Amino acid sequence: MTAVDAAWCRKRLAALRGRKRRRQPIDRLAGQLAERVEQSRARVAKRVEAAPTPRYDPALPIVAHRDELLEAIRDHQVIVVAGETGSGKTTQLPKLCLEAGRGVRGLIGCTQPRRIAARAMADRVAEELASELGRWVAYQVRFRERSSPDSYIKFMTDGILLAETAADPFFDRYDTLIIDEAHERSLNIDFLLGYLKRLLPRRPDLKLIITSATIDTERFADHFDGAPIIEVSGRGYPVDLIYQPITDDSDKEDPGGRDLYQGIADAVVRLGKADPAGDILVFLSGEREIREAGDFLRRRLAGGQIRKTEILPLYARLSSAEQRRVFHPGEARRIILSTNVAETSLTVPRIRFVIDSGYARISRYSHRSRIQRLPIEAISQASANQRSGRCGRLAPGICVRLYGEDDFNTRPEYTEPEILRTSLASVILRMLTMGLGAVEEFPFVDPPAPRMINDAYQLLFELSAIDGSRSVTDLGKRLARWPLDVRLARMVEEGARRGCLEDLMVLAAALSIQDPRERPLDAQSAADQAHERFRDEGSDFLTLLKLWRYLRELRKSISGNQFRKRCRREFMNWQRVLEWFDLYQQLRDQAREGRLPLSGRHGDEESIHKSLLAGLLSHCGLKQPDNPGYSGARSREFFIFPGSGLFGSSPRWLMAAEIVETSRTYARINASIRPEWIEELGAHLLKRHCFDPHWSRRRGSVLAWERVTLHGLVLVEKRRVAFADRDPGEARRIFILEALVRGELDTRASFQAHNAKIRAEVEALEHKRRKRDVLTDEHALFEFFDARVPESVNSSKAFESWLTGLGDRDRELLYLGHDVLMREDAGEAPGELFPDTLLAGGHRLALDYHFEPGHPMDGVCVTVPLEYLNTVDSGQLQWLVPGLLRDKLIALIRQLPKPIRRSLTPAPAFADALLEALADRREEPLLAACATELGRLTGLEIEMRDLQEDRLPDHLRFLVKVTGPGGDVLASGRDLDALQESLGRRAQRRFMDRQGTEFNRDGETEWVFGTLPEQVDTPAGVPAWPALVDQETAVGARLFDTRDEAVLSHMAGVLRLLRLAIPDKLRYLRNHHGVNREALLAWSARGGAAELVEDLLERSLAKTATELPGVRDEEAFQALVERTRSRLGHVMQTQAKLLNGLLPLYGQAALALQGALAQRRPEAVADMEGQLFDLVYPGFLSDLFPGRLKHYARYLKAVLERLVQLDQDPLRDAQRMALVEPWWTRYLAALEAGCLYDEAMDAYRWLVEEYRVSLFAQRLGTDGKVSEKRLAEAWKRTGC
Incomplete structure (x- = not known):
């Protein structure tokens, strides 16, 4: 059977x-x-x-072992045949199986690691059996098969046999299997060997023959329980090994460059001497090295050394025409530059010599970066021996190794099996769908490392082929049916779901084969130009689709022969194009069998790219901001391959069909994508990190920021999300804390307003007492609401829904009371200590308390409407509020100068005594009263300036907030004087504007005001003071908010009205002023004559009209006019005489200070110049209080007297100047600080001047007694 x-x-x-x-x-x-x-x-x-009768070539070494092999095939289920290339294993073993009676109950299956070898071996065996291909000898490679029911032998790739396990898990179609070239240890070979290890006990009739080069054959024999090993000697000649290390092989990562190429050239010359006609096979690591070595050899060996010599490349991507040149040699000597494709199954004819660089690009999977790399690595000893064996087939050969013998001896004995350096995803998925159990338990010849198994599972999970428990999903089962890499299968399945199956099958087929576009070394520009029309700058995948549509239409429109020619002309490999077509057709058949929709329509670009992305989620990258590279998954960096259509455009996000590490890590076949696509398709892979959950009053829910990453690649840096979806329990906690405990809930429910009111009352006690010991902690409030609000409520919407379903009584359960909000040990804050209002300037002003040290609003804030600003007395505000007065007194004592402070310890005790002493002095400014009482308590001289209120903590000084008409804050600060300085005029206008029109008049030139009362009450009950206002060319009337302001304005207004009443008299006096020529000459150094005369006239008017404040009606004003007419001339002449006496003295002093003395005594001269400047200046007459001008001559004479004595005793002058300086500096500082220049300040100023006279010109006498004690007393009276 x-x-x-x-x-x-x-x-x-x-x-x-x-x-x-x-x-x-x-x-x-x-x-x-x-x-x-x-x-x-x-x-x-x-x-x-x-069955055909086999015939054998006796020249083949394996034929000598014919009987031994026939006996082994009959007697053993498994045998291992070892022999070098050329021994005839591949072609003769199937015939020996036929002779042994195999092939009649099933096919003799022969696997090959490469498609080209499967086809070539099938041709050869069919020829030897005198049969056309496809009759007795069949072959099958990917999507291409030639066979018949009469077939006995079938050649195929190992991948084809592996794929057959899905439909024929027991290999019932075969009675014999030959696994050829098993020493290559490809992934498919290892999987087949493991699969057969399990299968053979269940198929005792199935024979297995494993063929291998003489490399580690014992491992295969041991794997199959001690299977016999039969060695067949290879057909060949001895090979001489020459070790010729190049001069610098230190760069083992990327060997090459001039030293390598020079080493090859030297070896070529050396071998040419042994046999000028012998072909040379040179093994290099990659296409770039082949190209550069070829160029170097052509330059280096030009002329006689390379005549009649062809230099040919050989690598997998070579076009068919160029491959034929390698395998069909002409008469010329050849140097073939090859990768490791010529190492085993491909036999290059006529090779006499081999030059081995010792390196190759080895596919290696990185479990860390998930990249299948192609690094350049040193080959194993076994590979080196395979290479040397290429040159001993026709005659004795020579192999030149471009590395040392010691280097060779230290290399690994064998090349690591592919299963140990590749991704296992497809294998594991197939194993899972076939029910073969865990991969960890599968009988591999060399079990893969656990980390690589784990990587495979992770990839399958990424593709949704398995779930979190590593069980196959329905999608995974569908993926396993496709004859494609698992990533490509995932793309096709997604394409079916998104309505673009046709396009994805085209692309999957394209990604499964070598690129059909060719780029010959000698026609690269022409090839690029021919392919440019298909280029899509945003997607290499769309480029492939454009190429597909063009080729498909072209094939329909012309004959097969014309199509081949057109492909060659347009730099397309027509065989790969046909392979593309065939593979697509097979995928269509598979789709039809799976009943997938085949509409024939093209999908939109977004659907196509999303489908591709489903299989490439770990092949995404984000453009780096500072270099051309991309950040990929798991912190890897890669660059766009120069051949990509996206090269140079650098999209922000891209996906790549493959990421391969050569000299750099390159992304090949790329497309621009959007990050939201990754988030959509990779939802099961994303890591979502929620941070900073917070209550949003506007949205009525708890929100958080979310950071979304895929394998470390940041898709979303910061996005707002509903936190309840991530953690409903924590969202409820935040909702209760923020919305209910802290009152950040917008609701019409009555409990919220009630709770806010009660809470405000309790918080106000804390602010007044300046202690956080009244309001209960948030934990207690949280427990209150937590016990009442259901577990499901975590947002405003859910809360309102729950609240709506409650009755009125149940809703009252959310009402907070004082017993809940206040701590049990919290007391009250008496109203008399912390009042809510302050009576100042006749107005009741609101007080607000704020306890937050360091905050601008910390302390007690008094709100002053702008119109009342000028009525508030800064001295009254110094008293603060009773509840804080003791703390303020303690602070004032502690910041006193150290000599005084030492006598006032402990400060709290003195503050208590001071507090009692101040009880009856509330009408005075606090600082003045404190200075007096502290002096009385200690017996020390304490001045008010020693008590510096501006150095106190903010909460011990009122914060004054000035508000406008609408309640807007115009300004605020803790310096009332500064606020009045900046807003005083505006406050005054506001005060006036708010009063009636009775006292608001403008533009009058006569007395039309009737009788002006000194004080009135406004409709609001606030006192006000009517007064005239000087408007320069006229006079008006206003109500003032302070008496002092009213008096000053009224005097100026009456004086202006007086000027308007006597214009003729004033004109006469300007022309007959009485100031002589000598005085005017002395004055000219400071100003013009007209300016002096006007100042004199102003002073004379002031001296004449001394009763200005009392002029309140027309009768008094007319009396003033008459008196002024009769007395003004006399007064002006008297004042002029004083000027005539003092101004020449001023001139003498000023002239003396400009001499040589200024060079000798600069400090003293500067002091006297300042003194003169403060005595005589434009407008000084108007500034002088009555009775002061008559002393000017004495002051000026004192300056002249000091000048005389200065040169005689400069040391004494300096000592006297030092005595005056602190008193004068104090005066200047007070003016700078804004102290009012009143009568007390004026008295102090001229007392300092008298003190100068007493020190520098005592013989001139002084106006009264002068001493430092009297100066101190006078200063105290200023209140500054």
Whole structure:
């Protein structure tokens, strides 16, 4: 029976036995079984009779072992055949199996690691059996098969046999399997060997032959329980090894460059001397090295050394025409520059010499970066021996190794199996779908590392082929049916879901083959130009689709021969194009079998790219801001491959079909994408980190910021999300804390307003007492609401919904009371200590308390409407509020100068005594009263300036907030004087504007004001003071908010009205002023004559009209006019005489100070110049209080007297000047600080001047007694 029939019969026999046990009829089934057995026996007999008779070439070394091999095949289920290349293993073993009676009950399956070898070996064996290909000898490579029912032998790639496990898990179609070139240890070979290890006990009729070069054959034998090893000697000649290290091989990561190429050139010359006609095979690591080495050899060996020599490349991507030149040699000597493709299965004819660089690009998977790399690595000893064996087939050969013998001896013995350096995802998925159990338990020849198994599982999870428990998903089962890499299968399945299946099958087919576009070394520009029309700057995948559509339409429109020619002309490999077409058709057939929709329509670009992205989630990258590179998954960095259409455009986000590490890590076949696509398709892979959860009053819910990453690649840096979706329990906690405990909930429910009111009352106690010991902590409030609000409530919407369903009584459960909000030990804050208002300037002003040290609003804030600003006395505000007065007194004592402070310890005790002493002095400014009482308590002289209020903590000084008409804050600060300085005029206008029109008049030139009362009350009950206002060319009337302001304005207004009443008198006096020429000459150094006369006239008017404040009606004003007319001239002449006496003295002093003395005594001269400047200046007459001008002559004479004595005793002058300086500096500082210049200040100023006279010109006498004690007393009276 055939193996297939035997399997069928076993199943039917089991069914028959089951029916028999159940006492069911079996006749029909038994008849079918008997009929099938007879038919199968007939088929076997027919195949035995028709089997071809093999003939052998006795020159092949394996033929010498024919009997031994036939016996082993008959007697053992598994044998291992070892032999070097050329021994005839591949072509003769299938014929030996035929001779041994194999192939009649099933096919003799022969696997090859490469498609080209499978086709070539099938051709060769068919030729030896005198059969056309496809009859007795079949072959199958990916999506291409030639076979017939009469076939006995089938050559195929190992991948094809592996794929057959899905439909034929017991390999029932075969009675013999030959796994050729097993020493290459590809992933497919290792999986087949493991699969067969399990299968053979269940298929005792199945024979297995493993062929290998003489490399670690014991490992294969041990894997199959000690299978016999039969060694067949290779056909060859001795090979001489020459070690010729290049001068610098220190760069083991990327060997190459001039030293390597020079080493090759030297070896070529050396071998040319041994045999000028012998072909040379040079092994290099990659296409770039091949190209550069070829260019170097052409330059280096130009002329006689390279005549009649061809330099040919050989690598996998080579075009078909260029490959034919390698395998069909002409007459010329050849130097073939090859990668490791010529190392084993491809036999390059006519090779006499080998030059081995010792390196190759080895595919290696990085479990850390998930990248399949192609780094340049030193080859193993076994690979080196394979290379050297290429040159001993025709005659004795020579192999030149461009590395040292010691280097060779330290290299690994064998190349690491591919399973240990590749991704296992497709293998594991197939194992899972086939029910072969865990990969960790699969009998691999060399079990893969756990980390690589883990990587494979992670990739399958990434593709949604397995779930979190590593069980196959429905999608995974569908993926396993596709004859594609698992990533490509995922793309196709997603394309079916998104309505672009046709496009994805085209792209999956394209990504499964070598690029059909060719770029020959000698026509790169022409090839680029031919391919440019298909280029899409945003997507290499769309480029492939454009190319596909063009080729498909072209194929329909012209003949096959014309199509081939057109492909060559346009730099397309027509065989790869046909392979593309065939693969696409096979995928269509697969889709049809799976009943997937085949609409024939093209999908939109977004759907296509999303489908691709489903298989490339870990192949995404984000453009780095500071260099051309991209940040990819798991912190890797890569660059766009120069051949990509996206090279140079640098999109922000891209995906790549593959990321391969060569000299750099390159992304090949790329497309621009959007990060939201990654988030959509990779939702199961994303890491979402929520941070900073917070209550949003506007949205009525708890929000948070979310950071979204995929394998470390940041997709979303910061996005607002609903936190309840991530952590409903924590969202409820935040909702209760923020919305309910802290009152940040917008609701119309009555409990919120009630709770806010009660809370405000309790918080106000804390602010007044300046202690956080009244309001209960938030934990207690949280527990209050936590016990009442359901677990499901975590937002405003949910809360309102719950609240709506409650009755009125239940809603009152959310009402807070003082007993809940206040701590048990919290007391009250008496109103008399912390009042809510302050009576100042006749107005009741609101007080607000704020306890927050360091905050601008800390302390007590008094709100002053702008119109009342000028009525508030800064001295009154110094008293603060009773509850804080003691703290303020303690602070004032502690900041006193140290000599005084030492006598006032402990400060709290003195503050208590001071507080009692101040009880009856509330009408005075606090600082003045404190200075007096502290002096009385200690016996020390304490001045008010020693008590510096501006150095106190903010909460011990009122914060004054000035508000405008609408309640807007115009200004605020703790310096009332400064606020009045900056806003005083505006406050005054506001005060006036708010009063009635009775006292608001403008533009009057006569007394039309009736009788002006000195004080009135406004409609608001606030006192005000009517007064005239000087408007320069006229006079007006206003109400003032302070008496002092009113008096000054009224005097100026009456004086202006007086000027308007006597214009003729004033004109006369300006022309007959009485100031002589000598005085005017002395004055000219300070100003003009007209200016002096006007100042004199102003002073004379002031002296004449001394009763200005009392002029309140027309009768008094007219009396003033008459008196002024009669007395003004006399007064002006008297004042002029004083000027005539003092100004020449001023001139003498000023002139003396400009002499040589200024060079000798600069400090003293500067002091006297300042003194003169403060005595005589433009407008000084108007500034002088009455009775002061008559002393000016004495002051000036004192300056002249000091000048005389200065040169005689400069040391004494300096001592006297030092005595005056602190008193004068104090005066200047007070003016700078804004102290009012009143009568007390004027008295102090001229007392300092008298003190100067007493020190520098005592003989001139003084106006009264002068001493430092009297100066101190006078200063105290100023209140500054």
